[in-house]
């Protein structure tokens with residue numbers, strides 16, 4: 315059976331849903347082995363067994379997190395050689411893509427990013443040009459490296475749990491030319507769902523005029539994540555992490571509510587694959603109305619609070 | 631300092647963009663200098679200017695790989711203030727994926743001799759993969775500093791800031807290094823009249839694959855490690871129901887969400 319290597323970087327206390335998705339996808343393509351960087355708790359090791367990992371590969375060096383990307387790619391390249399993997403799966407996060415990029419050069423392997431599904435023959439499907447095309451791509455090389463977008467696979471444990479062997483992979487971070495991370499500041503958590511995999515996103519733009527209160531109120535009534543246009547993040551009304559678009563996050567939730575956002579091409583690039591789009595804007599000529607399933611020509615300061623109150627009322 | 635800035639000529643996103651031909655490559659008819667690469671150029675110009683500019687021997691070389699039209703991305707870079715331009719072009723490059731692109735760009739950079747810094751955009755606005763900077767770093771054996779939102783260089787090393795979702799990082803690397811910059815790093819300048827006139831006197835070197843010692847089968851469709859087997863245009867989104875608020879639009883919004891089972 316084909317060998318599939320999954321990379322899980324710093325799993326923390328429990329495996330994230332996206333990691334469970336990778337493991338589930340890996341089983342559909344062959345026999346999964348897992349390369350884990352960072353601390354490996356008993357709970358995480360148990361989930362790896364539950365998801366059918368045949369082997370768990372660990373780096374010999376402990377300081378991979380102190381450097382940017384390169385030593386992680388070196389670790390993974392050795393792990394891939396060790397397991398004879400024909401497919402390597404990683405997260406589609408910015409760092410996941412960079413590890414994939416470097417790994418691919420080390421393995422002479424084709425790399426495909428932003429993958430939403432993979433056929434049994436290794437053909438990967440993804441959308442390009444800001445969601446205007448869907449494409450099928452394939453690596454021509456013996457090994458393929460794929461970064462998988464979250465929320466496209468339903469996580470499922472293996473029929474029978476495995477008893478993975480642990481293998482140590484030689485890697486010495488110091489020998490790879492890499493930038494060193496000299497300081498790390500943790501950001502405060504918002505308590506709201508994560509923007510990239512939220513089911514519902516409420517996003518505000520310049521029309522919020524410095525006050526994101528109504529956006530947050532509606533988001534909380536819906537259990538949604540908060541997004542923003544670059545105009546709003548540049549103005550400092552909300553953190554840059556909330557930016558949706560070409561240079562921010564790409565989201566495709568079930569529902570995207572756009573409030574006081576004109577719908578510039580760079581904004582659309584990050585949200586036009588949302589299932590349902592609702593727009594609230596006082597200018598009937600705003601381009602956002604061209605892609606909205608439901609558009610309201612109106613003032614965000616009237617419409618958003620009224621909708622939030624109505625949702626709270628109906629939810630009781 | 632000698633800085634190479636990688637600038638890509640990409641289809642203008644203001645127009646409909648298309649994939650066509652056997653290899654499903656992007657149609658480059660209405661193309662411009664990728665706006666995300668303007669930030670890379672601005673970062674390079676600021677570093678050079680802080681060290682006395684070209685008079686003090688600082689070089690900012692704009693390098694673009696692409697078909698004949700890509701020379702326009704180089705010209706625009708010269709108008710903004712790059713000191714030299716290099717256009718890597720060869721029929722055999724058509725259809726290059728990230729691996730083939732990074733192979734050719736790495737060879738072109740080596741051809742330019744010892745450089746202190748290579749600066750790129752955070753992503754190309756057509757491919758949007760952000761693979762090229764990391765692959766270049768791997769091929770050239772240089773430290774990689776990607777998604778920099780600030781950049782300082784002093785005493786043979788650089789310091790940059792990166793903003794990730796859960797944390798912000800400060801990173802350091804010795805030169806030479808490869809840096810990709812985000813749109814948070816600066817505000818790119820517009821070419822002014824003086825710049826446009828000055829650009830006419832600046833030289834653009836054209837390089838072929840033979841010049842950089844790359845054989846045609848290492849790049850393009852032949853040398854790429856991935857292939858696009860099919861591409862389908864999605865039907866464009868169409869406008870739905872548009873209403874004007876008459877005092878109850880918030881309620882109507884909730885009715886719509888309830889009808890769509892989105893509550």
Ligand SMILES: Cc1cc2nc3c(=O)[nH]c(=O)nc-3n(C[C@H](O)[C@H](O)[C@H](O)COP(=O)(O)OP(=O)(O)OC[C@H]3O[C@@H](n4cnc5c(N)ncnc54)[C@H](O)[C@@H]3O)c2cc1C
Nearest residue numbers: 519520521543544545559560561574575576581596597614
């Ligand atoms: C390199 C580059 C990258 C970029 N990346 C991104 C990106 O990732 N994401 C992004 O969003 N943008 C990005 N942009 C910026 C983009 O081009 C637009 O400038 C930006 O999206 C505009 O934000 P906005 O719609 O909030 O503001 P505006 O375009 O100013 O629109 C504000 C809207 O609010 C409406 N409005 C005002 N008051 C009210 C009210 N009281 N009630 C209802 N409606 C009201 C107005 O009618 C208007 O339509 C990028 C630009 C560049 C050059």
Ligand SMILES: Nc1ncnc2c1ncn2[C@@H]1O[C@H](COP(=O)(O)O)[C@@H](O)[C@H]1O
Nearest residue numbers: 636637695750751753754759760761762
């Ligand atoms: N053909 C090219 N010519 C010059 N620079 C390029 C080319 N392709 C990619 N780059 C550089 O690499 C960056 C990232 O591109 P990408 O990996 O395609 O998203 C761009 O912002 C450019 O700076």
